[in-house]
Amino acid sequence: MHYQSVRNSRRYSLHSSHIEAISFFLCQAISSTEQNAIAKMSSDDYDQYESTFMRKAKENPFVPVGMAGFLAIVGYRLLKMKNRGEVKMSVHLIHMRVAAQGFVVGAMTIGVLYSMYKDYIVKPREEQKALTHK
Template identity: 80%
Template sequence: MSSVDYDDNDSKFMRKAKENPFVPVGMAGFFGIVGYRLWKLKNRGDTKMSVHLIHMRVAAQGFVVGAITLGVLYSMFQDYVVKPREAEKALREK
């Protein structure tokens, strides 16, 4: 793998992250929650392993779904509020 391939992949990830800023947030939250719950696994008390893992999965999925929802709302705001205002402003300036 050459350094050119690495740079292309790195810039592609950064470009995608700028286009959809909530995707990296969702990924970071997912891994953060899973890491925290795995760390807390030793102190789960009387809770069964399966219940602990289900709670971990639900928390991580909930965070990701929330991030996706915020991303969609942000995208809709940009498409239906910001862009029409800019287009209207550009038409008034002509």
């Protein structure tokens, strides 16, 4: 009985170290892939991409807020991973995912409410004012 628990604990410790290594290399691969893609883009492509992003950000201002919040939460929780104490790796990762998803869903909800406010309250008022002034 005791031998089985020792064997399982060794397996878990190897598994958690593998997860940390995989997450580190995955982050490195993503960042190097992004850098290669940006380096290959010409200045016209970059300007077109930037203008598309800025246009989308102006249409839906909560999308960049959601993206920034997601990255901030994930970055903070990854830095905090070393000092997690007795909390299992899987529980820590689940908490990180729930916090990041919650922020993104909240930003999307606020964005939808804001666009509904603009479309159904502000726009009809402006149209009504335009009709009364004519």
